[in-house]
């Protein structure tokens with residue numbers, strides 16, 4: 001398989017390197033051939049080409065089987081008056097690759113749950129899989145400024161069409177079938193017209209195509225509450241782009257270990273894009289102390305979703321659990337224990353896989 | 355002063371009654387005259403008039419000094435295909451009274467913080483005052499459906515104008531001056547044009563008019579994380595309508611006692627509207643066990659913000675703290691202790707005030 005690496009900014013290159021090492025170990029162990037091509041995205045792409053997503057990167061991704069992304073952004077490119085910004089690359093690659101569904105598994109790790117801001121009895125055992133719609137909604141609708149009677153206005157449009165809702169709800173409902181069989185759709189149908197459409201379509205898709213899935217609907221404001229007060233009650237959650245942005249970030253705090261959480265962005269066909277949830281962490285970039293485990297777990301998702309290599313994915317996930325159980329910690333997840341660096345953590349995963 | 359009571363649905367009438375008793379006790383104690391007029395809103399207004407906000411209610415509110423609201427809604431009026439719904443009354447009264455700022459204080463009560471889903475050391479001492487913009491943004495912009503090439507689309511428009519941002523930021527910055535002097539503005543300026551306008555305007559207002567206020571900016575997804583991981587770091591938070599809807603509900607979980615949290619909605623002049631944060635709780639309506647303390651604390655906000663009676667407001671707040679310290683609990687905030695009912699809790703507050 002042909003894998004594009006997009007190291008990006010900050011700690012991106014360091015963690016993507018460990019991901020690549022783990023993929024190589026899997027290739028050896030299971031007798032696969034993975035070839036890699038590294039391309040520019042984000043701040044480094046702006047510096048080198050003026051464009052946060054240069055055309056050669058798009059072309060390489062489109063021709064690949066899967067994409068592994070580190071992280072983009074940093075203070076260097078934060079000037080609001082700049083011509084372009086690293087995030088533009090992120091939004092654009094989602095559109096170019098048709099990545100309409102962002103999957104974020106939120107699971108607690110027994111060894112790390114003591115670092116959760118939530119009380120153990122509330123959070124322990126949480127296992128949610130989010131599906132965030134990623135190429136529609138208010139992120140991509142018409143927007144602009146207008147001066148009306150001398151007063152400046154700014155607007156952005158939240159738009160959803162029936163097929164946009166259908167396809168992401170279908171993916172989520174299918175995933176629910178392979179898990180606990182429960183699906184929660186989150187919207188704001190008591191106020192927003194696109195949410196009313198969302199609710200109608202989701203309800204119909206589940207009723208007609210997934211009658212075996214236990215389905216319910218929660219308002220986004222209520223969901224923001226439930227995620228804190230009873231996170232264990234949810235299995236698969238599907239929601240629109242902006243609500244998903246907020247809710248999945250909220251949920252990412254629950255396990256108490258942001259450095260452990262991967263995400264996958266997938267489309268109808270074509271390559272998926274895999275990345276850690278955390279950002280480019282410019283403050284620790286280059287220090288060799290970033291936690292590579294979220295990226296390594298993103299590689300497991302890559303194997304599962306894009307390459308359909310379930311055993312290989314499970315092998316990585318089991319290895320990560322073993323490494324944690326053996327007490328290995330990067331600084332971000334150390335609670336008193338001695339900690340090791342990025343490469344040493346990669347080594348530990350490789351040892352278990354060997 | 356002339357106060358309109360809007361009991362609404364579910365437990366609304368029970369808790370508003372206790373609020374009124376407390377206001378009466380304040381009137382006696384401090385030698386004021388409060389007159390009341392009860393009007394229809396929500397589901398009961400739909401049942402009796404077909405309209406969730408009948409014109410006589412609007413007229414009475416506009417002619418009043420302040421409005422005390424219980425709660426609206428319930429399963430009886432939840433049919434999505436109904437001609438109108440209780441929430442329509444809520445959205446309409448905000449617009450009719452020009453209530454552009456929704457204030458939500460989030461404070462922990464030392465006696466109740468054990469019920470917080472967050473660990474004590476994370477949450478104890480949290481004291482945030484939210485300002486949510488309430489009459490603009492995506493709640494009130496143009497919206498509708500359109501069939502394009504045979505595909506149904508639904509849209510809603512997020513719109514903000516310069517003066518809409520200025521006025522709510524000004525209120526929030528003024529409030530910060532009277533507190534810890536810090537203001538956080540929350541937006542999604544890396545994606546949304548109205549958020550970029552919001553950020554520019556907020557920054558300018560604070561720089562020009564409140565140079566003494568310590569100001570910072572946080573993205574809405576990051577804020578959803580920070581509220582869980584480090585809630586004590588925030589003082590006053592100002593944000594737009596929809597982000598405020600989600601973030602204030604998320605924050606309402608922190609103290610572990612939703613039944614204790616009041617909110618105020620205010621405009622440039624004219625009456626403010628005061629209510630508990632919690633809903634109409636149809637499951638316990640009529641049982642006499644609802645917690646009236648959020649409504650009683652909403653009465654304190656009414657006295658402070660609409661009637662400028664600071665001592666009277668402080669007297670109510672001190673009484674509620676005393677009642678809690680004395681161990682009195684309605685079922686929702688009892689942790690093992692024996693509990694008392696709605697009226698008995700009102701009695702306890704009255705005893706302290708007497």
Ligand SMILES: CC(C)[C@H](C(=O)O)[C@@H](O)C(=O)O
Pocket residue numbers: 087090091245544545575
């Ligand atoms: C950087 C930003 C544009 C992006 C988003 O809002 O989608 C990020 O928050 C994310 O969730 O991937």
Ligand SMILES: CC(C)[C@H](C(=O)O)[C@@H](O)C(=O)O
Pocket residue numbers: 190191221441444445599
């Ligand atoms: C009922 C609904 C319209 C309302 C809102 O979203 O504003 C509610 O959630 C609130 O926060 O008061």
